[in-house]
Amino acid sequence: EEDGGGQAPAAEAAGFVASTVPEIEMLLGASEEYAASIPRGASNPFADVLYGVPISAPKLARIDALLHKFGGGAQIHVLIDHPSQLEICERYVERSRMSHDMARGGGTVSPDTSPYFTAFLKLDAGYHRAGVPPAQSGLELATKLMTSKSVKLRGVYTHCGHSYNATTAAELDDIARDDLDTSRKFLRDLTRHMQSIGWGEYANLRVPRLILSVGSTPSLFHHRRSSSPSGGGGGSDDDDDDDGDTANLELHPGNYALFDRQQIHLGSCRHESDVAGTILAAVIGHYPDRNTILLDAGALALSKDSTPQGGTCSIAGREDLVCLSTSQEVTVVGMKCNRPDGGGTFPFDDFPLGSKVRLLPNHSCLSAACFDRYHVVDEDEEALLLASADDGGGKKKLEDVEVVDTWTPARGW
Template sequence: MTSTALPPQTTSTLFPVNFSVPSKEWLREQLVGKKLSEIRTPALVVDRFVVERNGREMRETAQKLGLRLRVHVKTHKTIEGTELQLGDGVTGIVVSTMAEAHYLINSHLVASGKLQDVILGIPISPDKLAEAHDLSRRIPRFHVLVDHISSLEAIEAYCVAREEEGEKNVKFSVWLKVDGGYSRAGVPPTNPSSLHLAQRLHTSPHTTFQGIYTHSGHSYSSTSPLESLEFLHQERDLSLSFRSTLLASGIPVPHISIGATPSVTSASQESSEDLRETSKSRWEGVTELHAGNFIFMDRQQIRTRAAIRGEADCAVTVLTRVLSMYPDRGTILVDAGALAMSKDSTMQGGYGQVLGTRGEDGEDGWTLTKISQEHGIMSGLRTAEEWEEVKVGEVMRVVPNHACLTAACFPFYVVVDGRGREATRGGVREREGQGEVEELVVVDVWVPVRGW
C-alpha cells in the first residue's frame, strides 16, 4: 500500500484565478432588458425555453426506462444550467473538472438538497486527492473514477498518510471506469487485470466500490435514433457482462451508470410498453443513465438526431456581427472566429450555421465555412434578395457544431426566452408567421466556471 511507483506529486490547490467568476448581479444590471443588437459581439446566447424543454424531455426518457438520471454539467458549467437539468427529482451530476465541482458544491444547490451526488468524470490524478477528499466532506456523496492500479495505490498512500496524522477511517468512494467501446478512458472489460483492479477496489480499506461507469462517446457517430439505441444496448450488455464476471468473483456491483446524449436520447423513441417489457429482463443491474450535452444540443446532435426538432432543439447560439461582405467571393465576414466557435467539426461540414436560414427543402443555410482566430467566413447566401437583406453591423445567431466547446469560449452567457416563437437569424417571429421580426431581449445572465 505504498506508492513507490508514483512520481513526486504536487498538492497545489485550485487557484482562485481558475475558480472565481465574474459577478452575475453586475452583469445582469448591464445586460437584462437589452436587445440582441445591443450586445457586444461575439456573445453566447442561451434560449432558456429550449434548455427547460431539453431537460424535461431527458428526464421523461429516463423515467420511461425506470432508471435514475445523472446529468453531466460540463456543457454549461453553470449553477443555473445544473438546476434546470436536475428539475425535480434528479440529484446526481458528473463534473469534468475540479473547478466545476468546487463551484457547484459551494452553490445553493447543495445547501437546498437539490444536489447530493457528484462524480468527477475523469480518472483522478494523484495531485488532486487532497482536494477530492475535502470536497467529499461537503456533499452527501462525492465519487472519483479509477481505471489504473497506480491511482488506487495513490489513494491508499494518501489515506494512510491522513490516518497517520490522526484522521479516522479515511476513504474514497470509487467507480471503476470501464471502456464501453469508445477506447478513450476505462479498463478493457475482458482483461484479467480489470477484474484484479475491481477486486482491489472491493477489498481495499480505503475505497468504497460503487460499481461500473462507462461512456458511449462513439454513439456520436450515429445518424439515427435506431443506430444510437444500438450503441446504448451494446454499452448496457457489455457492462452487464462485466458485472457478471465481477459477481462470479464475489465482488458486489451496486451500481452501473451508462450513457451519452445520442444513445440515451434514442431511448425516447421506443414506446413505454416496449421499454418496460424489455427493462424487466435486459436492464437488470443497470441503475442509472448519464448524459450532458442534451441540455444545449448542437449541430453534432442534429446529425445524430438526438436534436429531433433540428435547430429548434439547439439552446445555444453564438451572436455575431457582420463586419464586411464580399459578394465577388460569395462570402460575408463576421466576428465569430475560432475563439468564439471552437474548431470542432461535424459531419455536415463547416463551423456553424445561422438560425432560420435553411432552404425550404432542407438544404444547408448560411454556414461558417472557414474560421480563423477572430475571423468567421460565411457562405451559402442563395439569392440577390438575400444579399440585399444583409447589412454590415447586423447581428446573427449561429448554431455551433459542439455546444460544450463553444460555450467554453465565453466568460458569461446572455439568456433569452424564445418560447412559442420561431427563430429568425437575428431574432424571432410568430410561428408560421411571415410578419415583422422581433428582437429578443436579455432576461438573465449565467456565469460559468472555467479552468482546472
C-alpha cells in the same frame, strides 16, 4: 464534454458528472443554496458529483480540499481505471490518517478506518478513450476496489462515445443496448469472480447495490427502445436474461442540456430551435465580388470542432447560407447553392453591416467553454425570434431581446 452533466431519474442515483475541478466546486456551492430550499434530509443532487476523468494525485488533493471545504454533506466520487490510481488514493488516505494521528499525539491507530473516497470503475465499452476492459484485468481491479479500506466502490461507469460515429438509428439502438449489457454482464462476472476467490457472500450483498452509469447523448433515446422485448434481441449478453431492472441505472447525456449542430445530425434533437446555446455575432464585412459576408465570431467563440454536415457553424433560420471558414476572430459566410448558371447574389440586404445573427455551434460544449458569461433569454422571446426569422426578420432585433438572467460558468480545469 460528452461525459458531463448526467442526472439520473432514480432518487438514489441522482447526481452530476463534472469534467473539471472548478465545475465540482460550482456544483457544491449550488448544493448549499439548494439545501436551504428543500426539507432536511431530502435528496440533493448538487451534493453528489462524479469527477469524470481518471483520477491523478494533484486532482485528488484538490478534491479532498473541496470535501473539507463543503463538509459532510458533499460527496465527490473519483473515477478509476488502473490499479495505480487506486494506489494513489490509498497512499493519500494513509498519509492523511498518519498526519491526523501525529496531530493527535501519535502512537495510536486512528479509529476512523472507514473508506474515505468513493469511486466509480471506468469500463471501456468500445469507445477506447478511457476505461479498463470488462475482462480479467477489469474484474481484478474491481475486486481490489470492492475490498479496499480506503476507497468505496459506488458503481461502474461507461461512456459509449462511439455513438458519435453512428450513421443509423439501428446502430444507436445497438450501441445503447451493448453499453448497458456490458455493465450488467460485468457485474455478474464480478460476483462469480469474487465467489471464486472466497468473497462470495460479500459480493452477493454489495454488487447488486452498485450503480450502473451508462450512456451518451446520441444513444439517450435509444435505451428505451432497445430495452423492450422486441428491440432487445441479438444482444451481446451471452448467458443470463436481463430483468430490465433500472433501480440503480443512471444515464449521463452531457450534451442534452444544450444540444448543437452535431446532435441535430445524429438525431438527438430535430430542429434548430432545440439548440439552447447560440452565439450572437455581428456582421462586419460585405464582399460583393465574391458573395460573402464576414462575422465577428471566430474560433475563440465557436472552437474549431467539425460536424458531418459541414460548415464551421450555421446561422439560425438561414438554411440557404453556409459558414465557409472560421479563423481565430472571424467567420466567412457564403451561399449554400449558387444558381445552376453559376450566378446568384448573396442576400446582403438581410445582413446590413452591424446587424446581428444567431450562430448554432457545431459542438456546444467547446463553444460554451469559450465564454465567461451566458445571457439567458426567455422561451417566449426565443419563439418571437424564430417567428421573426420565418417572416424574413425585422419584427424584433436580436439585440433587443430581453436578457432575463446572466450565468457565470466554471472555467479552467
